[in-house]
Amino acid sequence: MSAIAKRSAADSPHPGRGSARIHFDRGRHPATLLPLLEAGAQEEAPVCGGCAFLYERAATHGTRLKCRVRASKRRPGPNVQPAFPACQRFQPADDRT
Numbered sequence: 001m002s003a004i005a006k007r008s009a010a011d012s013p014h015p016g017r018g019s020a021r022i023h024f025d026r027g028r029h030p031a032t033l034l035p036l037l038e039a040g041a042q043e044e045a046p047v048c049g050g051c052a053f054l055y056e057r058a059a060t061h062g063t064r065l066k067c068r069v070r071a072s073k074r075r076p077g078p079n080v081q082p083a084f085p086a087c088q089r090f091q092p093a094d095d096r097t
Helices: 002-013 020-026
Strands: 054-059 062-067
Touching: none
Parallel strands: none
Antiparallel strands: 054 062
């Protein structure tokens, strides 16, 4: 990895690697390509881990977290980390399920 790539990765306030971080730095969510949800005045910004659209999908090497609100209808989209900032379609997960 070049010194420039290492420096830009360390300077980014967002989680994720590669293209996910590029989307976050541009203010978009990597799975939905929608703008990120901003925090309210007195609360922290929501994260994908608390969203109702987050689900587990079986893969060859174990399960992966995906988002039901994805940019592509043909593909399941990128893997989502629970700590990713939420997009504008965020809906709190129902704790009763």
